[in-house]
Amino acid sequence: MSQKSHLGQLSEHVREDETYYLNMGPQHPSMHGVLRLLLHLQGETILECKPIIGYAHRAHEKMAEFRNYVMFLPNTSRVDYLSGMISNIAYCQAIEKLCSLDVPERAETIRVIACELNRIQSHLLWFGTFLLDLGGITPFLYCFDDREEILGILDRVTGSRLTYSYGRFGGVTLDVDEVFLQQATAFLKRLRKRFPMYESLVADNVIFRERCDGVGVISKEAAAKYHVTGPSLRAAGVAYDVRKAEPYGGYDRFDFEVPTRTAGDCLARFEVRMAEMEQSCRLVEQAIAKLPEGPIGPPKLIKKLKPPKGEFYFAVETARGSSGVYIVSDGSDTPVKLKLRTPSFSNLSSMPEILAGTEVADTIAIVGSIDVVLPEIDR
Amino acid sequence: MGYVTSIAGGFKTLVTGLGVTVKELFKKPVTLQYPHEKPELSPAYRSLIKLIRFDELGTHDCVACMQCVNICPSYCIKIEGGKVEGIKRKRATLFEVDFALCSVCGLCIDTCPTTTLEYSRLYDEAGYDRNWTYDLLAEYRDYEPEFREKQREVEAKEAAEREAKKEAAAKAKAAAEAKKKAAEKTPEKGDGDKKGGDA
Numbered sequence: 153m154s155q156k157s158h159l160g161q162l163s164e165h166v167r168e169d170e171t172y173y174l175n176m177g178p179q180h181p182s183m184h185g186v187l188r189l190l191l192h193l194q195g196e197t198i199l200e201c202k203p204i205i206g207y208a209h210r211a212h213e214k215m216a217e218f219r220n221y222v223m224f225l226p227n228t229s230r231v232d233y234l235s236g237m238i239s240n241i242a243y244c245q246a247i248e249k250l251c252s253l254d255v256p257e258r259a260e261t262i263r264v265i266a267c268e269l270n271r272i273q274s275h276l277l278w279f280g281t282f283l284l285d286l287g288g289i290t291p292f293l294y295c296f297d298d299r300e301e302i303l304g305i306l307d308r309v310t311g312s313r314l315t316y317s318y319g320r321f322g323g324v325t326l327d328v329d330e331v332f333l334q335q336a337t338a339f340l341k342r343l344r345k346r347f348p349m350y351e352s353l354v355a356d357n358v359i360f361r362e363r364c365d366g367v368g369v370i371s372k373e374a375a376a377k378y379h380v381t382g383p384s385l386r387a388a389g390v391a392y393d394v395r396k397a398e399p400y401g402g403y404d405r406f407d408f409e410v411p412t413r414t415a416g417d418c419l420a421r422f423e424v425r426m427a428e429m430e431q432s433c434r435l436v437e438q439a440i441a442k443l444p445e446g447p448i449g450p451p452k453l454i455k456k457l458k459p460p461k462g463e464f465y466f467a468v469e470t471a472r473g474s475s476g477v478y479i480v481s482d483g484s485d486t487p488v489k490l491k492l493r494t495p496s497f498s499n500l501s502s503m504p505e506i507l508a509g510t511e512v513a514d515t516i517a518i519v520g521s522i523d524v525v526l527p528e529i530d531r
Numbered sequence: 532m533g534y535v536t537s538i539a540g541g542f543k544t545l546v547t548g549l550g551v552t553v554k555e556l557f558k559k560p561v562t563l564q565y566p567h568e569k570p571e572l573s574p575a576y577r578s579l580i581k582l583i584r585f586d587e588l589g590t591h592d593c594v595a596c597m598q599c600v601n602i603c604p605s606y607c608i609k610i611e612g613g614k615v616e617g618i619k620r621k622r623a624t625l626f627e628v629d630f631a632l633c634s635v636c637g638l639c640i641d642t643c644p645t646t647t648l649e650y651s652r653l654y655d656e657a658g659y660d661r662n663w664t665y666d667l668l669a670e671y672r673d674y675e676p677e678f679r680e681k682q683r684e685v686e687a688k689e690a691a692e693r694e695a696k697k698e699a700a701a702k703a704k705a706a707a708e709a710k711k712k713a714a715e716k717t718p719e720k721g722d723g724d725k726k727g728g729d730a
Contacts (some may be wrong), residue, residue: 223604226636290552297561304573309573311650317636326575327636353551358541455602455642 323449
């Protein structure tokens with residue numbers, strides 16, 4: 153057979169007539185978003201995997217070039233819609249650093265509370281959908297019950313459940329009140345009670361362990377090669393967290409740990425995320441205790457700004473890893489180029505190497521465990 | 532033997548998990564029966580924008596400054612307006628928002644210099660056509676001529692008052708100057724007295 157494959161050259165050790173292709177996605181119930189994996193299979197073993205992206209492309213970066221800095225604000229929550237608060241505030245922090253704007257301490261602390269709640273929410277959603285991929289529907293429902301609480305709490309102050317647009321240059325839009333703090337504290341108490349339940353329902357479960365233990369190992373070397381960041385990197389044993397490595401937004405004022413595991417498999421990534429949720433709980437608690445009085449933004453709203461000429465990069469830790477904003481400014485009120493570094497993209501790029509040699513049935517577990525958000529990859 | 536223990540151990544974890552779900556079975560359901568029960572809207576709920584009716588004006592205070600039009604990232608606001616005879620401020624004659632394009636970011640509300648914009652409590656939006664353009668001035672249109680008439684009167688009155696004040700101020704100033712002149716003369720007298728005392 154001399155049929156040319158659309159993957160180009162086939163691996164040499166494969167005889168063409170014994171292999172076949174399988175399109176996993178873009179419409180697949182277990183693919184998070186519209187990711188398409190073109191799998192080249194021999195029996196059930198994956199020989200090659202080619203992620204094909206671009207189905208959710210909305211040209212966010214191009215839009216930035218036609219809008220001034222303020223007008224790009226709502227876009228930022230929509231790039232990574234699961235940690236919309238963190239990306240939104242990251243953009244504000246980048247602009248603040250670029251233009252040397254001051255942020256009142258109260259606004260900074262509110263941002264920490266909101267971002268960490270958002271991180272817990274994102275991890276909870278990952279936890280639920282990951283188990284859904286593995287075939288467990290029940291934990292998904294429990295997670296969404298918890299997640300709904302966070303969305304409700306954030307909805308009360310921001311007015312939105314996912315696409316927050318809460319940050320403004322130099323502060324936040326609305327102030328938090330006593331009720332918000334009470335709700336957040338009550339939620340943390342509730343979530344802490346739920347952790348042992350998740351432990352006995354999921355982490356100890358024999359089916360779950362069998363499907364995750366030793367599956368999809370991303371080694372330290374592979375992680376470094378593909379710039380894998382976030383929980384996937386920490387599961388490989390590298391304690392890199394932007395919040396610790398390059399503290400921003402007042403994170404250096406708080407006491408928290410960077411949980412790591414050494415195995416680098418799906419189970420390790422699961423454990424790291426669970427431990428991270430506990431650390432986020434600690435952060436929120438400390439921030440609530442430390443919340444000072446004062447203004448929540450600049451005295452006069454910034455409607456237009458002209459950053460100094462030059463190039464600038466600013467990175468934060470979202471729920472998926474290091475997310476960066478790269479701005480090229482020519483001194484006008486519109487960026488010449490605004491590049492978003494999204495962690496999912498780098499994490500996904502490690503997949504061809506990790507998936508080669510594994511079974512089809514593990515694909516879902518592995519791709520699910522690195523927690524990709526497709527709109528973030530395509531932007 | 533290891534095989535049997537692992538099966539037994541695995542079975543135990545399954546039973547533990549089942550225990551959790553059984554416990555949950557007797558808890559109160561958390562589901563909101565949506566069409567029958569309505570969720571409570573958050574106080575900060577973001578939806579279509581609307582014009583605030585100010586009590587002292589009896590109507591909105593949109594001056595058609597176009598700041599919201601210029602800052603809108605979705606380009607979904609359309610405003611027309613201009614100068615009205617006898618009124619100091621401009622008035623909007625058209626204020627349309629295409630809600631299909633709106634991304635409810637709130638930049639227009641933040642930027643409004645007269646703070647006449649806020650979020651409405653519009654909820655449950657669904658329909659059979661693609662036209663989601665809302666005319667925000669609809670409820671104000673009937674009152675507008677009356678408002679303009681009133682505003683003209685108020686401003687004319689204010690202008691008259693200002694004139695009167697100006698006149699009064701001018702008079703007062705003249706009086707004060709006259710007094711000052713008189714006062715300037717008096718210290719001289721005092722000085723003279725002092726000198727006299729010294730001598």
